[in-house]
Amino acid sequence: MKLALVRFIPTESSFDFIRLRWAAFAVSAALMLGSLAAFFVVGLNFGIDFRGGTLIEVQTQEPADLGTIRSTMEEIGISAVNVQSFGSDTEVLITVGTMSPEAVMAMPGVEETGIDEEQAQQVVRSQIQAALSDQFEGIEYRRLEVVGPQVSGELVVAGTTAVIAALFLMLLYIWFRFEWQYSVGAVLALIHDVIATIGFFAVTQLEFNLSTIAAILTIVGYSMNDTVVVYDRIREKFRKFKTLPTEEVLNKAINKTLSRTVLTSGTTLVALIAMALIGGAALQGFALALIWGVVIGTYSSVFVAAPLLTLTGVKRTSDEDEEA
């Protein structure tokens, strides 16, 4: 028995990607501008990791009424609160930003005096827990998180540093393995991906937290992976076809790797979609970010990173010396 194998991409594809480069640059520029606009106008929905505060996820016996919970929070003196259902109607997520010690000490039923900002957040948590336990019999606290103002500030710095450090190290590695023209192209493509991902978070208002930083770094790694594969082939083709115009060589290389690019992105996306659909509410945001990242990373390797080489001007004369 012989099964016909599926061809996801025609065997001898010859799309003219480079001819599309100006269109692609325009699309990317629009994407960048849109992302930056969304970031500055709408802003990110920072989780408590980065803005500090209290997060409580509960499961109630009976379906919980969000309005009732909101008014309970008002009663105990917490006004800036976000109450949403999480996964099902018996699961509720309550988040409160950092509260000042004065505001906390003014809450009804709070006996503590002379507390500092860090202690205040713990009081907020225990007050909410006390009120909820009174209201709902058999309530289960599935998740409690309190991030003090000091720690959240440090996490912002650590997260930003991590992304920048990763970009820089990759720039160095590509520089070391290829020439600087590739390095610049690859890192520009990465910055493109990072900005587009931040834009994605601003538009969807998905929570931006520590896992998101992990997702961004993974996207960076994945996109770089894709770019390197294309670049590797470009370099090989440059050595092989010394006289062909750069545009044509780039097209050949992209087309040769296209089948692989689509297959790998395909398998990765398939696995990630499984994670988004079945992995539970906690993994969902993470999976969505990665799905977006894989799509944008694949796009940027083909339509941004490779065409950028026509602009950075790859040296083609020294190739013979390098061929060992």
Add this chain to the structure above:
Amino acid sequence: MLYFAPWKIALIVGAIVVGVLFSVPNFVPESVRLEQTSSEGEAPEPKGIWTILPHQTVNLGLDLRGGSHIVFEVDMEEVREERLTNLAEDVRNTLRTSPPIFSARPAVVGEEVVVRLSDAEDMDAAMARLRDLNEPVTTTGGGQGMAQTLDISRGEDGQTIRLSVTDAAFEAIQQRTVSQSINVIRRRIDSTGTTEPTIARQGDDRVLVQVPGESNPQRIIDLVGTAARLTFHMVESDVDIGPAGEARTPPGVMVLPYPGAAEFGASPYIAVQRRALITGDQLVDSSQQFQDGQVVVAFRFNTSGATAFGEATSQNVGRRFAVVLDGEVISAPRINSPILGGSGIIEGGFTVQSASDLANMLNAGALPASLTPVELRTVGPGLGQDSIEAGQTAVLIGFALVILFMLAAYGSFGVVSTVALLVNVVLILGALSGLQATLTLPGIGGIILTIGMAVDANVLIFERIREEYRNGRTVVNAVEIGYDRAFAAILDANVTTFIAASVLYMMGAGPVRGFAVTLGIGILTSVFTAFTFSRLLIAVWLRRSRPKTLAM
């Protein structure tokens, strides 16, 4: 290509066998692997064949098994103030030794101790004496460096002396305070019978406490965050105290809050002597007990405590003494007769839990400084279990889909990559178990991502083989060239992702670090399985069937 040196085959197969051995415990129920009889708080011993085989399973993070993760900050300001107060006291005592040098009372001003001599003539003598207070800083290793503990300088008016604690000395104090705190916390948490708590220093002045299975973080905060400085003081009954605790206290007397007094209609403040009769470290063997239907904390004194308490109670029959815990009076009983037995009880409206916690804290010793929780993450047992189940399903389904994809695209080569992928997941599991790295929820995400990405190396190789074959090479030749040419791209691609994983690991906060670990391990194992191992499989297959055409 077709030939693999026997030692190479042995190495590849050996590595896989080791990986499989390390992953096996995860599929065997605990009752088969481990002894049932183990004392509380200790990890159970392996039994039977598991004593020689690896027996450890994947270490689940708190977000999957449930538990509390709390970061405490040691209040170094308080320690600094205490050090300066003591220094002021030392200065006073040093100047007073005979022949005395007269001065105003040394005072703590900001971060300095300032003392003004009565007579400027004494300056040199005073400086000489105070220099004796200075000593080399003792580092945590026990060594002594060049640094001194104090900066001593003359004031501009020629009559005052300023003393401050050097940065080096303060750093050593900080080191010591954090280490002592960790020891006390460990003893306190161990005394509750919790299994496998993690207590570790974090940064300069923080302590991380992780307690698996504890879904009530307040209990840990109370247990760890209470200084538990217990002292006994004589009560001064003839001080008039206002309703808000204001009073004109004679020297050596202070007013403390007494919240429990409201119960019997007394003032919620009480005046006591500053000097403590007994301190908590003179107590031994504290425990929670019932007495006349009341929950109390019973204790015994050590020898010096028994003597001191015996003397004090003999001299003060009919008066009251106060039991003070962290600046609050918890009870103030009257001394009816001298207490010479060397043991006693503390009453104070305890619950069984609070009494046994206090007893544990007294046994573990007082904290050298206050601790404030600055970060708290607790996951209840239900959520952890749900996350594991959802994660497992997602892994299985992602896995199945990827396999279908590969079989559809590459046929028999797809079978090779499926086998390689299976081995890859087993190796990841084995590596996590063997290294006892922690698997977190984002870590499961990392595994799913790895499954998707692991086939990348195979795809690169197979696409290359196809291409070379179409260019007119023989099957064997195409396979060989395909593997060789694809290697550079595979290496570069994986190194870049590995860089991302390393950065994540170093930045490392809890769950994210777990993700970095699985991603990093996944990259290593997938290069091994998708490149080296799949090459061996294909070599074996080609040698057996010697195909003339390539079906892919």
